[in-house]
Amino acid sequence: MAFLEVASITKQFGNQLVLDQLDFSLEKKQILAVLGRSGCGKTTLLKILAGLVSPDRGSVRVEGQPIQERPLPERGVLYLYQEALLFPHLTVEENLGYGLKVRKQPKPQIALQTERMLYDLELSAHARQLPSQLSGGQRQRVALGRALLVQPRLLLLDEPFGALDPETRSNMQLFFKKIAQQYQITAIFVTHDLKEAVNMGQQWALMEKGQLTHYQQLKDFSKDPKTGLQQEIAFWKKIDHQL
Amino acid sequence: MQLFNFTWSRAFFLLLGVLPSVAGLVYSFLYSIGGTGALSTGWTGRYWLNLVEEKAFWISLGLSTLIALAVSLLSGWASIQLVLRWKSQLERPWSAPLLRLPMLFPPIVAAFIGYQWLSNSGLLARLAFLFGWIKEPEAFPALVNSSNQLGIFFTLFTLQLPLFCLFSWHQFKEAKVEQYLEQAAILGASKRQQHWTIAVPILWSRMKPTMLLYGVFLFGAYEIPLVLGQPYPGMLSVFLHNKFSRFDLQEIPVAYAGTLVYALLVFGVTLYFFKTPNRWADE
Amino acid sequence: MKSSNLLSIGLVGGFLLAILFLAVGSLATEWRFPALLPERYTFEHWEAWFQKKAWMYYLVLSLLLSAAVSITAVCLGLMTASGLSRDKRSFLWLRLSYLPYGLSPVLYAYSMQFFYHISGLAGTWLGVYLAQLILVYPFAVVLFFTYFDSSMHHLEDQAGSLGASRAVVFQSITLPILRRPVQTILIQLFLVSWFDYGITSVIGSGQLKTLTLIVYQYIGESNLIYSSLASCILMAPPMILWLLQPSRSTKQDIPV
Numbered sequence: 160m161a162f163l164e165v166a167s168i169t170k171q172f173g174n175q176l177v178l179d180q181l182d183f184s185l186e187k188k189q190i191l192a193v194l195g196r197s198g199c200g201k202t203t204l205l206k207i208l209a210g211l212v213s214p215d216r217g218s219v220r221v222e223g224q225p226i227q228e229r230p231l232p233e234r235g236v237l238y239l240y241q242e243a244l245l246f247p248h249l250t251v252e253e254n255l256g257y258g259l260k261v262r263k264q265p266k267p268q269i270a271l272q273t274e275r276m277l278y279d280l281e282l283s284a285h286a287r288q289l290p291s292q293l294s295g296g297q298r299q300r301v302a303l304g305r306a307l308l309v310q311p312r313l314l315l316l317d318e319p320f321g322a323l324d325p326e327t328r329s330n331m332q333l334f335f336k337k338i339a340q341q342y343q344i345t346a347i348f349v350t351h352d353l354k355e356a357v358n359m360g361q362q363w364a365l366m367e368k369g370q371l372t373h374y375q376q377l378k379d380f381s382k383d384p385k386t387g388l389q390q391e392i393a394f395w396k397k398i399d400h401q402l
Numbered sequence: 403m404q405l406f407n408f409t410w411s412r413a414f415f416l417l418l419g420v421l422p423s424v425a426g427l428v429y430s431f432l433y434s435i436g437g438t439g440a441l442s443t444g445w446t447g448r449y450w451l452n453l454v455e456e457k458a459f460w461i462s463l464g465l466s467t468l469i470a471l472a473v474s475l476l477s478g479w480a481s482i483q484l485v486l487r488w489k490s491q492l493e494r495p496w497s498a499p500l501l502r503l504p505m506l507f508p509p510i511v512a513a514f515i516g517y518q519w520l521s522n523s524g525l526l527a528r529l530a531f532l533f534g535w536i537k538e539p540e541a542f543p544a545l546v547n548s549s550n551q552l553g554i555f556f557t558l559f560t561l562q563l564p565l566f567c568l569f570s571w572h573q574f575k576e577a578k579v580e581q582y583l584e585q586a587a588i589l590g591a592s593k594r595q596q597h598w599t600i601a602v603p604i605l606w607s608r609m610k611p612t613m614l615l616y617g618v619f620l621f622g623a624y625e626i627p628l629v630l631g632q633p634y635p636g637m638l639s640v641f642l643h644n645k646f647s648r649f650d651l652q653e654i655p656v657a658y659a660g661t662l663v664y665a666l667l668v669f670g671v672t673l674y675f676f677k678t679p680n681r682w683a684d685e
Numbered sequence: 686m687k688s689s690n691l692l693s694i695g696l697v698g699g700f701l702l703a704i705l706f707l708a709v710g711s712l713a714t715e716w717r718f719p720a721l722l723p724e725r726y727t728f729e730h731w732e733a734w735f736q737k738k739a740w741m742y743y744l745v746l747s748l749l750l751s752a753a754v755s756i757t758a759v760c761l762g763l764m765t766a767s768g769l770s771r772d773k774r775s776f777l778w779l780r781l782s783y784l785p786y787g788l789s790p791v792l793y794a795y796s797m798q799f800f801y802h803i804s805g806l807a808g809t810w811l812g813v814y815l816a817q818l819i820l821v822y823p824f825a826v827v828l829f830f831t832y833f834d835s836s837m838h839h840l841e842d843q844a845g846s847l848g849a850s851r852a853v854v855f856q857s858i859t860l861p862i863l864r865r866p867v868q869t870i871l872i873q874l875f876l877v878s879w880f881d882y883g884i885t886s887v888i889g890s891g892q893l894k895t896l897t898l899i900v901y902q903y904i905g906e907s908n909l910i911y912s913s914l915a916s917c918i919l920m921a922p923p924m925i926l927w928l929l930q931p932s933r934s935t936k937q938d939i940p941v
Binding site: 209211231232233236237238240242244246247248257258260261262305306309 | 577578581582584585586587588589590591592595599600603604607
């Protein structure tokens with residue numbers, strides 16, 4: 160039995176079929192990069208996986224248990240948006256410790272864990288600052304750290320670096336890979352950027368017209384002309400050749 | 403493309419929008435130090451001294467501050483709680499027009515209605531009589547024209563609350579509180595924790611400027627305290643108006659001094675607010 | 686009943702009941718304690734009111750005064766806001782617009798009373814018109830200023846670069862875009878003037894009467910019936926405007 164099992168999920172908004180009998184599974188400590196253009200149903204899929212939206216048909220099971228059956232705080236599925244959504248009235252430190260605080264963990268333990276996380280996020284100098292004083296990349300790091308501190312079973316990332324400039328974006332990709340390895344994250348990383356998808360995933364999927372094609376290997380992903388990877392490689396080869 | 407000449411616009415703005423206020427304040431100052439006015443006999447600090455030594459002035463100032471703060475803070479607080487409780491209801495298209503209903507009431511009419519409802523021969527007293535709680539009008543607790551100022555408070559609060567609900571609701575949407583609540587829920591916060599640790603602090607901070615602005619308006623409330631308040635000393639506008647309109651001409655320079663104190667207080671508070679940036683500005 | 690319906694019922698109920706009470710009061714013959722409702726009703730007071738020429742005169746003059754004040758303030762405010770908006774430092778100038786709001790209108794009027802006396806404007810309609818205009822004009826500038834942002838400037842510039850003159854740009858671009866805010870601000874300023882008591886009583890020097898002053902006079906005389914009746918008439922214009930209002934909220938709803 161796989162860690163995450165998604166079976167025949169269908170979702171319709173009005174007349175529009177957003178997800179059509181979608182199936183896939185994911186093993187623990189794996190990162191699935193989902194490539195899809197805007198409007199392909201990526202966000203709806205993630206919201207269903209997080210249990211924030213109910214599917215019309217089909218089921219989502221984490222470790223064999225249907226996701227909808229448990230109340231939201233106990234699901235252990237964490238959803239990160241393109242926007243960091245740091246609580247504007249709390250400092251970086253308080254934002255990081257929020258999940259632990261609402262779980263009523265003892266204060267010294269919260270302090271210890273947030274301090275360690277601040278170090279890992281390379282944000283120790285910003286502990287007392289408010290979100291409005293941080294850069295876009297720093298905010299995303301805090302959002303990631305805040306999520307990691309509650310030890311989610313599954314992390315859902317919805318274009319998390321989409322609002323960042325190209326340089327910060329590529330730094331954040333490197334940073335995420337490092338942190339993912341360190342914390343052994345199981346995650347679904349949704350993006351419309353081909354390079355980012357190739358970079359971030361350990362498994363890959365393509366979402367199109369409400370359907371998802373899952374590839375275990377990068378070479379399978381690359382072979383499918385629909386992913387556009389071959390064209391991209393050919394383009395750069397041609398440029399290289401011209402140079 | 404500059405549609406209207408900048409220099410002319412600025413000159414016009416200064417002439418009609420700024421100059422009269424400044425002239426009024428300068429005149430008030432000159433009057434208060436004996437520089438002008440019917441009884442002017444030369445520069446003097448006497449009127450300012452009279453004002454400072456007048457106990458009723460301080461009572462009136464304290465009363466205005468207290469009522470402005472109480473109405474503004476309590477209606478601000480209540481509006482946040484109501485908006486968070488009734489957010490789905492507020493989505494409906496007719497909610498905003500309904501919340502604007504109090505704007506239809508001129509202050510003088512609101513004062514009259516307040517009197518009709520709260521006085522000891524008013525609607526509430528009649529209901530109390532009907533239920534046998536009182537036997538005569540005098541037995542009804544004094545809410546209007548009494549030292550407890552409750553009539554003023556209730557009337558101002560009733561007018562303020564719906565408007566504040568409208569503003570809180572706007573802030574709720576603008577600050578994307580719904581998304582923060584969802585994020586807090588995902589992080590494991592219970593409904594109660596989401597309410598008190600996320601929604602209330604965010605909205606309270608965002609409502610502060612509105613509460614301050616309306617606090618300033620309430621501080622200068624005139625018609626409602628005039629009809630529903632205690633005749634003496636009353637809220638500041640009423641107290642100073644009485645001084646201006648008395649036959650004793652010696653009171654007029656003191657009233658001008660009081661007007662300046664009032665203006666300086668309001669400008670001071672407003673400037674302080676403008677100089678303090680909102681720490682919790684959006685991401 | 687769902688608790689969520691309480692808000693609307695409480696609001697509508699409370700405020701409509703207040704209006705209803707005014708109407709009932711204006712139709713009463715006698716309404717002594719402890720009667721919950723008047724014993725008898727009559728239209729006599731209403732008939733008397735509308736037959737008395739002086740009252741109708743005050744009503745028409747009040748309407749004309751508020752219309753004149755609000756229309757002038759909107760026109761001038763629109764032009765000033767447009768003119769000032771292209772200078773970045775104007776934001777600082779705008780803070781000065783808040784000066785009149787530092788004082789309650791009645792004290793504001795006292796502070797300026799002297800100038801109206803020496804110019805002979807005190808106790809005249811022109812004086813009251815000017816005093817109210819001075820109060821609402823800065824408000825109009827502040828409100829319109831928010832609409833003259835960079836996107837409005839880009840549109841105006843675009844029209845200008847296509848060959849339109851200033852007058853044509855103002856008439857064909859600026860005004861149509863601001864149609865809704867102009868309506869809303871006009872209504873707001875009309876109401877500020879219509880509701881005004883302090884300025885009219887001080888600058889009018891007790892010689893002029895608007896409907897608001899008449900209501901106060903009746904309240905002072907403890908004349909419940911005529912207070913109610915005049916209140917009903919005073920509330921009619923805002924009531925009509927409220928019923929005609931567009932349901933979509935505008936920027937003006939938000940004070941800060």
